[in-house]
Amino acid sequence: MGAEKLKVDIMIIGGGLSGLVATWQLRSAGISACVMEARTRFGGRILTAEGSEDAACDLGPSWFWPGQPLMESVLKHFNISSYEQFVDGAVLFQQQDGSAEKIDTVSPMTGARRVQGGISHLTDALADEIEASCRYAAHEVMGLSIDNSVITVDAVGPSGKLQVQANQVALAIPPRLAAELAFSPELPATTIQTLRETPTWMAGHAKFFVIYDQPFWREQGLCGTVISQHGPLSEIHDASPNSENAFSLFGFSGLDAEGRANMGEAEFIKQAIAQLVTLFGDEASRPKKIYFQDWSTETFTANLADRKSTDHHPQYGLNLPLGCAWQGRLEFISTETSASSGGLMEGALEAGLKYARSITDMKATAADDRLT
Numbered sequence: 001m002g003a004e005k006l007k008v009d010i011m012i013i014g015g016g017l018s019g020l021v022a023t024w025q026l027r028s029a030g031i032s033a034c035v036m037e038a039r040t041r042f043g044g045r046i047l048t049a050e051g052s053e054d055a056a057c058d059l060g061p062s063w064f065w066p067g068q069p070l071m072e073s074v075l076k077h078f079n080i081s082s083y084e085q086f087v088d089g090a091v092l093f094q095q096q097d098g099s100a101e102k103i104d105t106v107s108p109m110t111g112a113r114r115v116q117g118g119i120s121h122l123t124d125a126l127a128d129e130i131e132a133s134c135r136y137a138a139h140e141v142m143g144l145s146i147d148n149s150v151i152t153v154d155a156v157g158p159s160g161k162l163q164v165q166a167n168q169v170a171l172a173i174p175p176r177l178a179a180e181l182a183f184s185p186e187l188p189a190t191t192i193q194t195l196r197e198t199p200t201w202m203a204g205h206a207k208f209f210v211i212y213d214q215p216f217w218r219e220q221g222l223c224g225t226v227i228s229q230h231g232p233l234s235e236i237h238d239a240s241p242n243s244e245n246a247f248s249l250f251g252f253s254g255l256d257a258e259g260r261a262n263m264g265e266a267e268f269i270k271q272a273i274a275q276l277v278t279l280f281g282d283e284a285s286r287p288k289k290i291y292f293q294d295w296s297t298e299t300f301t302a303n304l305a306d307r308k309s310t311d312h313h314p315q316y317g318l319n320l321p322l323g324c325a326w327q328g329r330l331e332f333i334s335t336e337t338s339a340s341s342g343g344l345m346e347g348a349l350e351a352g353l354k355y356a357r358s359i360t361d362m363k364a365t366a367a368d369d370r371l372t
């Protein structure tokens with residue numbers, strides 16, 4: 001049986017924040033655009049745990065910051081509220097021997113904001129703005145080819161092969177994953193090398209969440225923030241929602257991807273709970289729910305190069321030569337393409353909105369030219 005066929009003006013590959021916002025804006029402007037996502041869900045690296053009751057555990061990005069106007073604007077548009085990260089109380093520093101002491105400093109998360117209901121509330125709202133017939137989940141793109149200015153996207157979905165013919169394509173996926181796609185004609189070797197060398201932000205990390213009935217750390221005069229040199233969690237924060245229904249802590253893994261793989265998830269969780277007990281007392285041994293998300297094992301987020309975590313925020317922003325065949329037809333719009341907010345949700349919005357605006361401006365200019 002042959003491949004199913006689809007024709008569309010613009011195909012967005014990647015249904016994370018940048019891909020969703022670009023598709024939403026293009027369709028709002030009356031432009032034929034569809035979004036394709038390899039996962040069975042939309043949201044990409046944004047993931048709020050299902051079944052986390054009222055705790056809204058954000059297993060991907062957790063915060064945005066004042067001075068990030070795009071996040072503030074899109075949340076306001078969808079009437080999604082936010083609240084300040086809880087930072088009242090002392091910060092703990094845990095020594096290599098496991099002992100902990102209060103330190104005279106404010107939490108590094110002071111001023112950060114969290115999204116009411118979890119950040120998936122935002123990506124779900126964006127996806128709902130796109131007609132179901134223009135959203136393709138569980139479709140993995142294998143390659144792209146261009147002939148006579150028409151791009152063919154070869155994908156595989158639940159029903160088999162799908163071929164999409166588009167005038168333009170935007171890749172809203174991590175650069176390293178984009179480098180693994182088959183391009184015909186091939187992209188310049190320097191472009192592929194740049195894509196491979198661009199780290200996928202947070203792809204090598206893991207997050208650990210525990211939900212409790214009571215915020216016992218707050219009752220101890222602690223804000224929940226811990227900087228640790230001991231145990232599997234290197235950084236811990238209060239992750240409680242803005243309610244009185246559930247309370248939670250989360251921690252970043254201090255082990256790299258290889259260390260976590262060697263330890264195993266069950267042992268990691270066991271040692272993480274033991275670390276929390278050491279820090280906060282026996283109440284920490286009785287969580288209502290535990291979540292563990294290792295992004296380095298997510299094949300639609302990370303590849304082998306991402307298993308080594310970066311120890312600093314990379315300098316993002318890509319300026320990629322595409323070659324004559326692809327120029328003006330192919331764009332890269334993941335968060336890593338943002339020079340000012342690369343890796344952040346703000347950067348994903350900037351990249352997606354910038355792309356949509358460039359297309360709508362081009363269409364408007366072409367329409368004006370036809371009228372003159």
